[in-house]
Amino acid sequence: MTKRILLATDGSESSRRALREAAAFARNGDMIRVIHTVEDPVNLLTTAFGKLIDLEQVRRDMQREGEEHLARAVLYLREEGFDAQAHLLDLRTTGETVPEAMTREACEWGADIIIVGTHGRSGVRRVMLGSVAEQILRSAEVPVMLVAGEARPHSPLRSGGHYERILVALDDSETSRRAFEYSLSLARTHGASLRIVHVLDLPGPFPEGFDPTPLLNAVRTVGEQALTWATQRLRDAGVPGDVEMREIQPVGEGVADQIIAAGKEVDADVIVLGTHGRRGFRRFTLGSVAEDTARHAGRPVLLLPAHAPAA
Secondary structure (H helix, E strand, O other), X not given: OOOEXXXXXXXXXXXXXXXXXXXXXOOXXXXXEEEEXXXXXXXXXXXXXXXXXXXXXXXXXXXXXXXXXXXXXXXXXXXXXXXXXXXXXXXXXXXXXXXXXXXXXXXXXXXXXXXXXXXXEEOOEEOOHHHHXXXXXXXXXXXXXXXXOOOOOOOOHHHOOOOOEEEEEOOOOHHHHHHHHHHHHHHHHHOOEEEEEEEEXXXXXXXXXXXXXXXXXXXXXXXXXXXXXXXXHHHHHOOOEEEEEEEEOOOOOOHHHHHHHHHHHHOOOEEEEXXXXXXXXXXXXXXXXXXXXXXXXXXXXXXXXXXXXXX
């Protein structure tokens, strides 16, 4: 099925890597809309400093720079054989923030996924994972792929590039299962193998004299059930892959560390996560596991918000 891919660009290194990732993610027939947001320079400069410069000239320069970024991105994508178009979003005319404009654009255009660099620039400010990208994730109604500036570059379609190894983190939550279904569909589309990892976040420490064995066994049983379900889904779908259970203790590394380690071990092309699943007895929240994974994975991380479609 044809997908609509919304790609944010600003000329930064992470943005360029996101561009290459969009070309690797897309298949023949997919449409890619490249957007660039131009913020109001009045909002970027202090009142005192703003009196010393020509704000309208700054705005025109920002628009021209944005148009150049868009032109280069569209040219690259069209050379790769994709239906690409550009759209400049002027926030002074819309009165929106960068995340608001991007999510509205995704909704109005009917995007199936948003791809964005996590450490690019928005206007003259840094787009940090904890600000713009996180706000996009919180309001987006479609999956969001985050590509960090240090993420390894991908070979696009013209160079034979595609996903060969996909890793998905699975727990017993509905959101996590929907992320699994998305990764299963992605694996079929790319002819990729799928590694499913379940991380046991064991509770503890326990008070002296308390026997945690029944509780720990129950946690492991839940993980085994999730992996058994995933194994059967792999067989039914005819997708090659395997499952893995990893374990962490109350003190030491966290769930994100185990997911990142698993991604490195299998050399995953992309890691897929749901943003509001559960990990053990604690929340698998955007601000913890998903954000930590996206920051340090060294590869693209595709996140499914709780309300995003599974495929």
